Amino acid sequence: MSEITSLTLYELIKNIKEKKISSNEAAKSFIDRAEKSKKINAYVTKNFENCLKLSKDFDDKPNFDLKLPGIPIAVKDLFCTNEVRTTAGSNILNNFVPTYESTVTQNIWNEGGILLGKLNCDEFAMGSSNETSFFGNVQNPIAEDLVPGGSSGGSSAALAANLTPVTIGTDTGGSIRQPASFTGTVGLKPTYGSCSRYGIVAFASSLDQAGPMSKDVKDSSILLEVISSFDKKDSTSIDFKRNNYSSELTRNIKGLKIGIPKEYRVDGMPDEIEKLWKKGIEYAKDCGAEIIDISLPHTSYALPTYYIVAPAEASSNLARYDGVKYGLRSSGKNLIDMYEKTRSEGFGEEVKRRVMIGTYVLSSGYYDAYYLKAQKVRQLIKQDFDQAYNKVDAILTPSTPSSAFKIGEKSNDPVSMYLNDIFTVPVNLAGLPGISIPAGVDKNNYPLGLQIIGKPFDEQTVLNIAYSMEEKINYKNNITDWWMK
Amino acid sequence: MDEIMSKNNSEYLIERNDNVYEVVIGLEVHAQVTSNSKLFSSSSTKFGAEPNTQVSLVDAAFPGMLPVINEFCVKQAIKTGIGLRAKINNKSVFDRKNYFYADLPQGYQISQYKYPIVGEGNVILDMPEGQKQVGIERLHLEQDAGKSIHDIDPSNTLVDLNRSGVALMEIVSKPDLRSPDEVNAYIKKLRSIMRYLGTCDGNMQEGSLRADVNVSVRIKGSTDLGTRCEIKNVNSIKFMQMAIIYEANRQVDLIEEGQEIDQETRLFDTKKNETRSMRLKEDAHDYRYFPDPDLLPLEVTDEFIDKLKSEIPELPDDKKKRFIDEFKVSPYDATILVSDIDTAKYFEEVVAKMGKNRDMKLAVNWITGELFAVLNEKNIEIAQSPISAKNLAKLINLIKNGTISGKIAKTIFELMLDGDIDPQIIVEEKGLKQESDPKALEALIDKIINDNREKAIEYKQGKEKLFGFFVGQAMKASGGKANPQIINEILKKKL
Numbered sequence: 001m002s003e004i005t006s007l008t009l010y011e012l013i014k015n016i017k018e019k020k021i022s023s024n025e026a027a028k029s030f031i032d033r034a035e036k037s038k039k040i041n042a043y044v045t046k047n048f049e050n051c052l053k054l055s056k057d058f059d060d061k062p063n064f065d066l067k068l069p070g071i072p073i074a075v076k077d078l079f080c081t082n083e084v085r086t087t088a089g090s091n092i093l094n095n096f097v098p099t100y101e102s103t104v105t106q107n108i109w110n111e112g113g114i115l116l117g118k119l120n121c122d123e124f125a126m127g128s129s130n131e132t133s134f135f136g137n138v139q140n141p142i143a144e145d146l147v148p149g150g151s152s153g154g155s156s157a158a159l160a161a162n163l164t165p166v167t168i169g170t171d172t173g174g175s176i177r178q179p180a181s182f183t184g185t186v187g188l189k190p191t192y193g194s195c196s197r198y199g200i201v202a203f204a205s206s207l208d209q210a211g212p213m214s215k216d217v218k219d220s221s222i223l224l225e226v227i228s229s230f231d232k233k234d235s236t237s238i239d240f241k242r243n244n245y246s247s248e249l250t251r252n253i254k255g256l257k258i259g260i261p262k263e264y265r266v267d268g269m270p271d272e273i274e275k276l277w278k279k280g281i282e283y284a285k286d287c288g289a290e291i292i293d294i295s296l297p298h299t300s301y302a303l304p305t306y307y308i309v310a311p312a313e314a315s316s317n318l319a320r321y322d323g324v325k326y327g328l329r330s331s332g333k334n335l336i337d338m339y340e341k342t343r344s345e346g347f348g349e350e351v352k353r354r355v356m357i358g359t360y361v362l363s364s365g366y367y368d369a370y371y372l373k374a375q376k377v378r379q380l381i382k383q384d385f386d387q388a389y390n391k392v393d394a395i396l397t398p399s400t401p402s403s404a405f406k407i408g409e410k411s412n413d414p415v416s417m418y419l420n421d422i423f424t425v426p427v428n429l430a431g432l433p434g435i436s437i438p439a440g441v442d443k444n445n446y447p448l449g450l451q452i453i454g455k456p457f458d459e460q461t462v463l464n465i466a467y468s469m470e471e472k473i474n475y476k477n478n479i480t481d482w483w484m485k
Numbered sequence: 486m487d488e489i490m491s492k493n494n495s496e497y498l499i500e501r502n503d504n505v506y507e508v509v510i511g512l513e514v515h516a517q518v519t520s521n522s523k524l525f526s527s528s529s530t531k532f533g534a535e536p537n538t539q540v541s542l543v544d545a546a547f548p549g550m551l552p553v554i555n556e557f558c559v560k561q562a563i564k565t566g567i568g569l570r571a572k573i574n575n576k577s578v579f580d581r582k583n584y585f586y587a588d589l590p591q592g593y594q595i596s597q598y599k600y601p602i603v604g605e606g607n608v609i610l611d612m613p614e615g616q617k618q619v620g621i622e623r624l625h626l627e628q629d630a631g632k633s634i635h636d637i638d639p640s641n642t643l644v645d646l647n648r649s650g651v652a653l654m655e656i657v658s659k660p661d662l663r664s665p666d667e668v669n670a671y672i673k674k675l676r677s678i679m680r681y682l683g684t685c686d687g688n689m690q691e692g693s694l695r696a697d698v699n700v701s702v703r704i705k706g707s708t709d710l711g712t713r714c715e716i717k718n719v720n721s722i723k724f725m726q727m728a729i730i731y732e733a734n735r736q737v738d739l740i741e742e743g744q745e746i747d748q749e750t751r752l753f754d755t756k757k758n759e760t761r762s763m764r765l766k767e768d769a770h771d772y773r774y775f776p777d778p779d780l781l782p783l784e785v786t787d788e789f790i791d792k793l794k795s796e797i798p799e800l801p802d803d804k805k806k807r808f809i810d811e812f813k814v815s816p817y818d819a820t821i822l823v824s825d826i827d828t829a830k831y832f833e834e835v836v837a838k839m840g841k842n843r844d845m846k847l848a849v850n851w852i853t854g855e856l857f858a859v860l861n862e863k864n865i866e867i868a869q870s871p872i873s874a875k876n877l878a879k880l881i882n883l884i885k886n887g888t889i890s891g892k893i894a895k896t897i898f899e900l901m902l903d904g905d906i907d908p909q910i911i912v913e914e915k916g917l918k919q920e921s922d923p924k925a926l927e928a929l930i931d932k933i934i935n936d937n938r939e940k941a942i943e944y945k946q947g948k949e950k951l952f953g954f955f956v957g958q959a960m961k962a963s964g965g966k967a968n969p970q971i972i973n974e975i976l977k978k979k980l
Contacts, residue, residue, distance in 0.1 A: 080549045093548065100542060102549060199549040205778035234551050235780050313778050316581050319592020320546040324644070335587055335642070362583070362773035371775060 004029040005162040009071065009219040012165050016069050023062070023070025023114070026165075027055035030072050030116060034163050039483040040139045042158040044077045045085045045118040054114045066112030067226050074164040076155045077118035078125055079105045079210070080199040084115065088201040089123040089133040089151075092321045092328045092346030102199025103234070104168060104210045104227045111226045116164055120154030123348045124318065125175055125203040127151050128420040131411045132350040139407075140183055141479050142446055146404045149179030155213050156183040160477060166214040166223050170200060172207045173306050174400075174424025177436035180213055181399035181449025184438040184477040186466070187213045188220045189424075191456050192431035193238030196231030202317040204310040205236070207428045217437060217467040221245040224459060243460045251468040254288035258452075258465065259392035263299035264423060266401065272442045273398050280396055280439055280450040280469070287468040292392050296384040301377045302426040307418060308361050308374035309429070314351075315358025321346060353414065382430040389455050394465055397423050399436035399449035423451060433459045437466045438475040447477065495612045497664030498705060499734060501741045507705040508733040509713075510668060510698065511660035512725075514675060515653050516685040517629070517693040518561045524628050524652035525552030525595065532691045536634075536645035544650040546590035551779050554579075558652040559783065561684040562602050562626050563793050565654055568678040568800055569621050571606025573790050577625070579780045583773040588631035588644050596655075598774045601625035602783065608658075608678070609802055610670040611820050619671055620659030629653050654685065660699065660710065665726035672696070672722050673824065677801050681826045695720040700732045702740070711736070712746040716753050716760055728753040732760050804829055812836065818849045827868045828852070838878030844885045851881055855898055871902045880908040888912065889919050893965060921968040923975065926959070929967070930975050933958045944980055952976065 004026055007015065015021040031048045051072055058070035080086045080098040087093045101109070109115070122132040130138040130153025138153045140146035141161035148157035152169030156179030159167050169176040171189035180187025188211045195210040202208060212223035225246050230239040260281060265274070281291055323329035323342030330345050332338030347355070361370035388395065401422055410417045427434040433456070436449040450469070454462035499506040523530055526543040543550045566573050578600040581593040603624035610617045631649035633642050656675065662668050676687035676694060687694050696719055701711035714732060719725045731753075736746050750769070751760040776782075799807070801823045808819040823829045835848050856877065860867060880897060883889045889897065889912060897908050897917065912918050920926060933955060934941050944951040959972045 080547075086548070088548070096548070098547070098549075100547070197549070198551055201548045202779075233553060235553050236778075312775060316583055316593055316773070316775070319583060319585065320548070320590060322585060322592060324587050325545055325590055326547065339585055359773065362775055364771050364773070367773075367775070 003162075005033050007165065008215050009165045009222055012071060013069060013222075016071070017064045023055040023058040023072070024052065026070070027051050027072040027114065027116070030163060030165075033161075034116075036484050037161055037163055040141060040157050040161050040163070041136050042119055042138060042154045042161065042163055043074070043117045044087055044089070044120050044135045044154070047084055047115045047117045051114050051116050058112065058114065063112060067222065068108060068111045068113040071113050071165060072116045073108060073113045074116040074119050074155075074158050074167055075105055075108075076121050076152050076167065076169045078121055078170050078201045079168065080201065081105055081115060081118065084118065086118065086201065087135070088125070089121045089135060090321075090346065090348070090351070091134040092342070093201070094134065094328060096327050098199075100199060103196035103229065103231045104200065106199075107227050107229055108168070113226075119152075119158050119167065121169075122151035122153065122175075123351050124201065124314070125151035125170055125172055125208075126314070126350050126354055128174070128178055128417050129405070129407070129410065130154065130157075130179075131407065132348055134348060137407050139483060140404050141483070142183060142404065142477070143444075144482055145407045146446065147182065147407050149182035149404060151175040152179045152187070152213065156180055156185055156187070159183065159185045159213055159215065160479060161483075162479075166212060166219050168210055168223070168227060169213050170203075170208055170210050171424075171428065172203050172209075172310060173428050174421040176211045176213055177399050177424050177434060177449070177451060178420060180436045181438070182404035182447065184447030184475065185213060185215060186217055186220050186435065186437050187211065188224060188435040188459070188462070189427065189433065190224060190228060190459055191238075191433045192428075193236055194228045194242075194433075194457070194459070196229065196234040196237050198231055198233040204313040205317060206313060207306075207310060209428070217435075217463060217470050218246065218249060220435070221249045221463050221467075224463075228459075238457075240457050245460060245463055248460055249467055250464050251287070251471060253464050253468045256289045256394065256461065256465065257292050257392040258284050258289045259292050259294035259388050259395040261294050261296040261299065261388070261395060261397060263296050264397045266422060269401055270442075273401060273448065276440050276448050276450065277396075277398050283439075283469045283472040284396060284465070286472050287465070289465070294388045294392060294395070296381075296388060296426070298377065298380045298384050299426060302381055302429055303418065303422055305374045305377045305381065306421065306425040306429060307357070308370050309378065311354040311358035312362050312371050313358070315355045315362065318347075318351070318355055350414070378429050381426055385426075385430045385432060385453075393455070393458075394461055395453040397451045397453065399423060399451040403442040403444070403446035403448055427451075427453050432456060433462050435462050435466045437470055437473070438477070439469075439473050440475065445478070447475075495614065495664050495666035495670075497666065497733075499702070499737045501737055504741070505705045506702045506733075506737050506740075507663055508729065509660050509701045509703060509710060510662035510729060511713075512658045512662065512668065512671065512699070513697040514656040514658075514672070515695050515697075516565075516656060516675070516679060516687070518558050518626075518652035518654055519683055519685055520555065520558050520561060520652055522555055522557075523650040524555055524558050524626065526650055528650065530651050534647055536643075536647060538647065540646040540649065544590065544646055546592070552595060552777070554780065554783065555652065558626065559602070559785070560793055561652075562624060562654050563785065563790060564682050564797060565656075565679060565684045566603030566606065566624055567794055567797050568682050568684075569603070569606035569608060569624065569656070571621055571624065572604035573785070574600065574602055574604055575785055575787070576600065577602040577783045579626075579777045579783065580774045581777045584770050586630070586633075587642060588633045588646070588649065590631065590646060590649060594628050594630065595777055595780070596627035597625035600782075608671065608674050610667060610674055612667065612670060617667065619661045619667075622657040622659050624654055624656045627653050627655055660701075665729050668698075668725055668729060669722050672725070674801070677824055677826070681798055681800050689721050692720060696725060698725055698728060700729055700736070701746075702733050702736045712748050714746070714748065714760070715750050717750055717763065719753055724753060724755055727755075727758055728760055731758060735760065801829075812845050814845055814849060818853065821853055822849070825867065827866060831867050831870065831874050834874035835878045835881070838875050839882055842882070842885060844881060847881045847884060848878075851877060855895070859902065871905060872898070873905050876901060876905055876907055883908055883912065887919060887921060887968060889917060890965070890969060893917050893919065917966065919968045920963050920966045921971055923971060926963075926967060926971055927975055927979075929962055930955075930959055930972070930979055933962060934979060941980060952980070955980070
């Protein structure tokens with residue numbers, strides 16, 4: 001038997017159910033490995049002691065009917081966890097310990113999952129490289145000083161480094177799919193309204209969506225089945241019939257129509273991305289899918305639209321961090337002075353930049369030109385997809401315009417950083433499900449991902465296509481554990 | 486405010502140097518929705534609880550907390566809209582009004598800006614000179630903020646979030662009001678309608694009803710609107726009237742001095758009886774309104790609205806009409822009886838208990854006279870009346886059927902106050918039944934005439950004034966119980 005930490009979730013569950021591995025053994029293995037992997041900087045807050053205790057409790061009274069029986073899982077530090085510090089990667093919540101649990105994490109614990117700890121992320125999920133976190137950069141296990149992507153960078157790194165069997169991230173403009181692509185892992189952003197936003201620190205409410213991150217597609221289907229649920233506590237949660245994603249998972253995608261949008265062939269896109277995409281099309285054909293050229297004419301407006309809508313919502317969502325009720329409070333001469341000092345010291349540069357942009361686009365005299373127009377364009381982008389889906393069942397694109405870059409390489413160039421989201425952002429604007437699967441490597445042997453975008457609520461088709469292509473691609477991460485040496 | 490002219494009861498005009506000005510007033514009334522829980526959370530809304538004991542994670546804006554609309558509050562707003570004869574919008578949108586303040590935990594207030602739940606409607610005022618219609622611009626739902634307390638700790642401001650998130654209806658009138666008297670009538674009418682509907686208790690002491698008052702002045706007869714000032718957050722009708730009088734005169738003085746009026750927000754200082762500038766228009770907050778992405782647009786179907794319409798009770802205007810038509814009550818009395826729902830209920834119960842041989846005039850007089858006097862004196866509401874409608878109806882019937890006189894009834898009424906005692910029992914126990922037996926009264930009168938022979942002769946000789954003397958003597962001899970009508974008849978016969 002291979003090492004516990006390198007098992008997939010599916011394998012680990014099987015071993016635990018067959019009593020070949022105990023929950024406590026699994027917990028110990030992941031914790032031992034985490035202790036040797038501090039250089040990755042994946043964890044913001046460890047829950048190791050409690051995890052060991054709870055895993056022992058599980059072993060004493062096991063329930064193998066659960067979907068995640070005694071499985072230790074680390075989660076992005078954007079999910080509020082009862083009595084475990086939740087920072088959102090920000091100094092302003094450095095000391096914040098919630099007294100409540102997010103619906104998504106509660107769903108995981110209800111099915112037997114056990115919290116390992118809280119994973120690093122870009123501050124308030126604003127970033128594409130995990131470099132905006134107050135708790136420092138995260139190393140990509142693929143190679144030293146490479147970013148793990150963002151904002152769910154701690155999650156992708158922990159997953160690729162085998163510090164957790166699966167994890168959950170949040171995706172506002174690509175924050176699950178892009179880090180998955182950068183680390184050779186699988187990341188799924190479900191349809192907006194699938195997973196409850198209750199208890200997730202909000203970035204941009206109309207775009208935020210939690211989703212699974214895993215080593216392979218099957219694991220994502222298992223985790224999605226657990227976390228996707230209708231929740232009355234979130235008014236944007238949608239009550240639709242959810243599949244048993246893992247048991248309905250199939251490699252039979254014969255006859256499915258997959259669209260290739262010409263507008264995703266962007267200027268200056270590296271050759272290797274173009275090649276990867278072509279390879280992906282061949283794989284899809286091999287699986288029996290029919291390839292159809294489509295057009296998503298408003299694609300080029302997606303990024304500017306996103307960078308108006310998301311900061312606008314963020315500027316308002318982050319107003320509550322004012323030093324009055326919880327979190328950091330800097331002392332000031334009066335209320336206004338206290339606000340200014342608290343927010344100056346509590347927020348990092350990228351967060352401040354987006355709060356400023358958001359405040360600007362909502363201010364009187366500019367609202368119509370920016371926010372209102374962006375909302376209209378957003379509708380057009382959504383219509384593009386609606387029309388495409390009259391002809392196809394899913395859409396295949398690259399996940400990112402490049403592979404992972406070096407730490408510090410883009411941190412002083414926000415626009416170049418924002419361009420990272422060019423293929424993922426339209427999916428959030430349209431509220432669609434999208435998955436990134438590893439599909440190859442670039443000249444440096446860094447992983448590259450392909451994205452499959454589905455119809456609303458059709459996660460099953462997205463998973464099935466990914467599952468089929470995954471088999472053909474047969475990608476394996478080559479992780480050397482360099483950080484332990 | 487020296488020269489105030491008044492052509493009729495409720496007009497308010499200001500005269501300066503041959504110019505006659507009228508005042509133009511529009512109100513933004515904030516009415517707290519009667520509801521057990523808040524607009525977007527399940528916290529209690531009970532008034533007067535210990536600070537910060539009715540605060541949920543949503544009300545305190547903890548990270549990741551989301552608002553969920555309280556359907557009951559939506560129904561209350563729609564019902565109020567129906568009561569204001571207003572258009573109910575099938576689709577409305579909750580927006581965020583962004584500003585920082587210590588008692589605003591989210592950093593924004595959830596309100597309705599572009600698309601309110603209720604559109605245009607109107608309210609009828611009963612003024613002494615006749616009815617007046619006041620236009621309603623809109624009604625929208627919004628959250629209340631918490632309370633900043635500045636006077637408990639010498640160096641800190643304390644915040645109580647019990648009120649944070651409580652549902653308010655903001656009812657915006659058109660600038661149709663012209664005098665402090667009309668403002669008084671308007672607020673009372675709004676309150677009356679909402680109390681009939683059970684959508685707002687209208688309790689101004691507890692802050693359930695407060696208003697921002699927009700005031701401008703113009704030369705009487707002009708149709709242009711002057712520059713207005715908004716007086717924020719006035720919480721009693723009296724203060725509204727004082728603030729309007731002060732503000733209107735201030736504006737007239739400025740115009741007469743050739744100065745411009747700045748459009749601004751002002752505060753009313755109740756101690757000094759003056760309004761003071763709070764901020765100029767240029768300094769107004771930029772609230773950066775935008776649709777709240779945590780909430781979907783609020784959609785209500787026609788069926789939903791129709792169902793609520795079917796639940797609307799008879800409202801003051803209809804009730805008044807019915808009292809006049811069915812009970813032949815005078816319009817003046819009807820206005821008084823319907824102004825408060827509990828008074829109307831009490832009256833109708835009295836009417837019902839009086840039975841077939843009812844006397845409306847007596848009922849109205851006893852309620853608006855004796856009963857109101859007692860309630861005023863005790864400073865209580867009619868709902869807490871020490872005399873039940875049932876027993877008051879009995880008392881009235883005792884008068885009507887001649888068992889007791891009106892004078893005795895007043896004595897009995899006083900006795901009834903002590904524990905809502907049945908007047909019939911008092912009559913029997915105290916022997917207060919009116920003496921109407923002609924034989925007994927004849928004997929009594931014979932004796933009086935015998936004892937006062939000289940006066941009887943004088944009467945017969947033409948001194949008719951003495952008739953009253955004999956009546957008085959007879960009443961006195963009977964201990965006030967004699968039926969005055971029968972006494973009159975016998976005396977006329979005997980003398």
